Amino acid sequence: MHMAARSTSRGSVATSSGPSDQIAYLIQVSELVRNYGLVVAAAVGVLLAWWRSRASNRQAIAALQQAEVAQRNHVVEMFNRAIDQLGSEKLEVRLGAIYTLKRVSRDPHYADYRLPILETLTAYVRERSRDDTSAEPPVDIREIMKFLSEALSEADRV
Amino acid sequence: MPVIEGFVLDLSGARIRRTDLSHANLTGANLSHADLTGANLQGANLADAILTGTILCGADLSNVKNLTKEQLADALVDETTILPTGVRAAS
Numbered sequence: 326m327h328m329a330a331r332s333t334s335r336g337s338v339a340t341s342s343g344p345s346d347q348i349a350y351l352i353q354v355s356e357l358v359r360n361y362g363l364v365v366a367a368a369v370g371v372l373l374a375w376w377r378s379r380a381s382n383r384q385a386i387a388a389l390q391q392a393e394v395a396q397r398n399h400v401v402e403m404f405n406r407a408i409d410q411l412g413s414e415k416l417e418v419r420l421g422a423i424y425t426l427k428r429v430s431r432d433p434h435y436a437d438y439r440l441p442i443l444e445t446l447t448a449y450v451r452e453r454s455r456d457d458t459s460a461e462p463p464v465d466i467r468e469i470m471k472f473l474s475e476a477l478s479e480a481d482r483v
Numbered sequence: 484m485p486v487i488e489g490f491v492l493d494l495s496g497a498r499i500r501r502t503d504l505s506h507a508n509l510t511g512a513n514l515s516h517a518d519l520t521g522a523n524l525q526g527a528n529l530a531d532a533i534l535t536g537t538i539l540c541g542a543d544l545s546n547v548k549n550l551t552k553e554q555l556a557d558a559l560v561d562e563t564t565i566l567p568t569g570v571r572a573a574s
C-alpha cells in the first residue's frame with residue numbers, strides 16, 4: 326500500500342515534468358515572438374522616420390525652390406523698374422537705377438542679365454551724351470563708363 | 484572676338500571726354516566719331532577697334548596694345564595726344 330502510494334507519487338512527478346517543459350517552451354516561443362515583434366516594430370519605426378524625413382526634405386526643397394522663384398521675380402521687378410527709372414528727369418533717380426543695374430549684373434546668380442544690362446547702359450551713354458557739350462560728362466555717364474571700364478578690364482583678366 | 488561673350492562695346496558718337504578706359508579690353512569696340520578728348524586709354528587693348536573719326540585730342544594712349552597705323556590714321560589726334568612709344572601720328 327505504502328509502495329503503491331510512492332509509485333503513484335513518482336508517477337505524478339514524472340507526468341508533472343511534461344507541462345513544465347511545455348511552459349518553458351511556450352516562454353521561449355513567446356520571447357521569440359516578442360523579439361521578432363520588437364524587430365518588426367523597430368523596422369517600421371525606421372521606415373516611418375525615413376518616410377517623414379523624406380517628406381520634410383521634399384518640403385524643404387519645395388520651400389527653397391519657392392524662395393528662389395520669389396527672389397528671381399524680385400530681381401525681374403528690380404530690373405524692369407530700373408530700366409523705367411533710367412528715363413527719369415531726376416538725376417538721382419537715374420543714378421539709383423544705374424546702381425541697381427550694376428548690382429544685378431555683378432550677381433553671379435543672374436548672369437543672364439549681364440548682357441542686356443551692358444547693352445542698355447551702353448545705349449544710354451550713346452544717346453544721353455550725344456548732345457553733351459560740357460568738358461566732362463555728367464555723373465550718370467561717368468558712373469556707367471566706370472562700370473563699363475571695370476567690366477571690360479575684368480573680362481580681360483579672366 | 485568679343486571681350487564679354489555676345490557683347491561688343493558700341494560707343495559710336497558718344498561724347499565721353501576725360502573718361503577713364505585705362506587697361507580696358509576694347510577689342511572690336513566701335514568708337515567711331517566718339518569724343519574721347521582727354522580720355523585715359525593707358526594700357527587699353529584696341530585690337531580691331533573702330534576709330535574712324537574718333538577724337539583723341541589730349542587722350543593718353545601710352546602702352547595701348549594692338550593699335551595699328553591705319554586705326555590711328557582714321558582717328559583725330561593732335562600734339563596733345565600721348566601716343567605709345569614708337570608710334571607717330573600720320574602727318
